[in-house]
Amino acid sequence: MTRAIWNGTVLAESDDIVEVEGNAYFPRSVLNMDHFSPSSHQTICPWKGTANYFDIEVNGKELRNGAWYYPRPKDAASHIENRVAFYGDVTIEETI
Numbered sequence: 001m002t003r004a005i006w007n008g009t010v011l012a013e014s015d016d017i018v019e020v021e022g023n024a025y026f027p028r029s030v031l032n033m034d035h036f037s038p039s040s041h042q043t044i045c046p047w048k049g050t051a052n053y054f055d056i057e058v059n060g061k062e063l064r065n066g067a068w069y070y071p072r073p074k075d076a077a078s079h080i081e082n083r084v085a086f087y088g089d090v091t092i093e094e095t096i
Contacts, residue, residue, distance in 0.1 A: 002026070006066065006090045007058040011035055018079055020048075024092045025083035028069065041065045048077035054084070063088050 002024055004012040012026040019025070039053040041064075049070050056066035069084045070077060086092065 001095045003093050003095060004086050004090050005093065006056060006063060006086075006088075007061050009035065009058045011056065011058075011067075011086070011090065012084070018083055020077070020080055020085075023085040025080045025085045028082045028084050031067075031084060036067065039065050043068070045070075045077075047074060048080070049074045056090070063090070066090055 001013060001015055002017045003010050004026060011032055012030045014026050014030045016027055017024045035056050035058050036054040037057065039055045041053040043051045045051065049072060051068045051070055053065040054067040056063040066088050067084050067086050070080055073081050
């Protein structure tokens with residue numbers, strides 16, 4: 001099982017992880033959405049497409065643009081559609 005943890009809270013947990021460029025992409029369906037809100041930030045990757053972001057809030061602390069996803073990835077990145085990766089101080093850890 002792989003977990004994404006920030007500020008002492010599990011944001012996502014799954015056995016279904018896709019790794020791309022060293023980032024663990026979790027199924028969007030496993031996010032604890034109580035801690036996520038849409039961000040207006042976007043970036044563009046030449047081979048994956050346009051990434052949208054979420055701000056993360058836990059226990060009164062905010063991590064702006066702490067998670068990203070590709071709502072309509074390019075064909076080469078279709079395997080990360082409906083998946084979310086994390087940035088910043090979010091810890092990705094394996095559990096037994």
